[in-house]
Amino acid sequence: MTQHVLMVDDDHVVRDHVREYLQSHGFAVSVLHDGAALKRSIEAERPSIVVLDVMMPGKDGISALRELRDSGEDVPVILLTARADVIDRVIGLELGADDYMSKPFDPRELLARIRSVLRRRHVDAPGAPEMRPAYRFGPFEVDFTTRELRREGVRMPLRSAEFALLKILIRHEMVVLTRAQLNERMRGSGVHRDRSLDVAIWRLRRLIETDPSEPRYVQTVWGQGYIFVPHGDPGAADHASPL
16 A cells, blocks of 8 residues: 655745655655645545644644644654754654654655654554553553553553553563663564654653653663663662663
């Protein structure tokens, strides 16, 4: 099946260049010049992925992404941001962007990012439901059957990548997992150079940590990797063992 990219950018030169490049690599591509009609276009065309510029007249990319996620639309989105716009990247990731790229960019890298995001979205096994008892840590409960995370009974939004990551960490509690080990368990063997693991860890910490900059449950073991500490002991990483 041909995969369909919806490119949203007010710069017609960028739009046309990206469209020609992606079409030459087997993608179907449609374009929009701003975010005003994005939701309607997604409902009509059902693209495989959206490449969304942040800085546009009319409805900007951040507003368009917020509208999508508020409506429950989970189509993969890669944001295009100006090099200095760190705050746009942070807000975009919080709203549910799958990846981001700084402008100007090389179409070859965009193609690689698109393929990577689509590959992650289609690897369902790590995030698949499981028939096993619920797991509790701190004020949280993980329901593996319904793929839900609840805090004191209240359901919290959890995307597939974050659920897969949390399930892997729980299975290896109090064991240090390297980035390579986490990537292999989430996405299979191979070399992974994109930001997907960083994004998943960042989002998971935003959900379960009181202070994501000082994590208690998903701790960093400097020079080694990450460790899941169910009891939240801040010093647990100092006494952990690698897998």
